[in-house]
Amino acid sequence: xxxxxxxxxxxxxxxxxxxxxxxxxxxxxxxxxxxxxxxxxxxxxxxxxxxxxxxxxxxxxxxxxxxxxxxxxxxxxxxxxxxxxxxxxxxxxxxxxxxxxxxxxxxxxxxxxxxxxxxxxxxxxxxxxxxxxxxxxxxxxxxxxxxxxxxxxxxxxxxxxxxxxxxxxxxxxxxxxxxxxxxxxxxxxxxxxxxxxxxxxxxxxxxxxxxxxxxxxxxxxxxxxxxxxxxxxxxxxxxxxxxxxxxxxxxxxxxxxxxxxxxxxxxxxxxxxxxxxxxxxxxxxxxxxxxxxxxxxxxxxxxxxxxxxxxxxxxxxxxxxxxxxxxxxxxxxxxxxxxxxxxxxxxxxxxx
Numbered sequence: 001x002x003x004x005x006x007x008x009x010x011x012x013x014x015x016x017x018x019x020x021x022x023x024x025x026x027x028x029x030x031x032x033x034x035x036x037x038x039x040x041x042x043x044x045x046x047x048x049x050x051x052x053x054x055x056x057x058x059x060x061x062x063x064x065x066x067x068x069x070x071x072x073x074x075x076x077x078x079x080x081x082x083x084x085x086x087x088x089x090x091x092x093x094x095x096x097x098x099x100x101x102x103x104x105x106x107x108x109x110x111x112x113x114x115x116x117x118x119x120x121x122x123x124x125x126x127x128x129x130x131x132x133x134x135x136x137x138x139x140x141x142x143x144x145x146x147x148x149x150x151x152x153x154x155x156x157x158x159x160x161x162x163x164x165x166x167x168x169x170x171x172x173x174x175x176x177x178x179x180x181x182x183x184x185x186x187x188x189x190x191x192x193x194x195x196x197x198x199x200x201x202x203x204x205x206x207x208x209x210x211x212x213x214x215x216x217x218x219x220x221x222x223x224x225x226x227x228x229x230x231x232x233x234x235x236x237x238x239x240x241x242x243x244x245x246x247x248x249x250x251x252x253x254x255x256x257x258x259x260x261x262x263x264x265x266x267x268x269x270x271x272x273x274x275x276x277x278x279x280x281x282x283x284x285x286x287x288x289x290x291x292x293x294x295x296x297x298x299x300x301x302x303x304x305x306x307x308x309x310x311x312x313x314x315x316x317x318x319x320x321x322x323x324x325x326x327x328x329x330x331x332x333x334x335x336x337x338x339x340x341x342x343x344x345x346x347x348x349x350x351x352x
Contacts, residue, residue, distance in 0.1 A: 006023060006068060022305055071083075144263070151245050162180070193226055203217050241256035262281050
């Protein structure tokens with residue numbers, strides 16, 4: 001089997017922490033031949049660190065010299081459309097970090113280009129492909145929590161990792177830091193609610209940074225299958241990422257840091273049922289953590305980004321649908337545009 005000649009554009013944290021290791025982990029199907037960054041020295045340094053044969057400071061030069069099959073895009077979303085279209089015009093399949101773009105119109109241009117050239121397009125909605133999230137979707141599809149009625153998302157990013165960084169590109173996004181983390185809320189909510197027809201947002205500030213007028217957000221999304229309530233916090237000193245999924249008969253709790261899934265079903269507010277449920281939840285958590293350790297030991301513990309990249313490569317080799325299509329990416333961007341529009345109009349935030 002011929003390996004797919006693959007290049008990466010962008011040498012930042014996400015490329016080095018997730019994308020490059022994921023591609024190097026499937027060497028039997030992928031040959032990572034080049035990396036490109038506007039900071040040519042950074043590209044060169046990253047290439048040396050990961051033993052990538054070639055590095056470039058210009059995308060056009062890399063595309064011309066390397067004749068790539070796949071381009072992996074790890075640059076800020078403002079540049080996604082420009083980079084993707086240049087690669088697609090050269091016949092490349094393209095995979096990119098979320099969000100697909102900042103505007104639906106840019107998504108449509110990318111989708112049209114991929115259709116025209118017969119190439120595949122994929123967006124990394126990574127949380128959907130973490131193992132507990134995949135299990136939760138399966139349980140819901142099997143009716144294991146009754147009829148789905150709604151969900152709750154909580155994402156906490158330490159203030160020193162994001163909002164304290166005055167000159168970071170996050171703050172130049174529409175909605176500032178909300179534009180970076182919000183897409184996770186959008187695509188996770190769409191996975192269960194399908195179409196969403198009502199959006200509201202509450203924003204407040206604790207840190208009072210001049211460059212970030214708000215740092216605590218509550219988002220309400222009303223869809224055809226239920227309601228999604230999301231809390232985004234940038235003021236704490238710790239990480240947290242949880243998703244609760246509610247059904248008429250039970251609920252599921254996903255911890256995206258511990259990578260555990262627990263099922264909750266309390267039918268009576270009495271001591272014995274509560275005690276039994278507590279013991280059951282403890283057993284579920286212990287079992288989940290044990291499984292995680294076992295998979296890690298044998299090298300089978302894969303995070304969502306790795307899964308999406310691997311499935312995208314398989315979709316190219318087998319000519320099957322991409323794990324997250326351009327249309328999926330566009331739906332999430334469309335929802336984010338509505339969230340940012342509500343945020344901007346409600347709080348008088350000027351969009352970049």
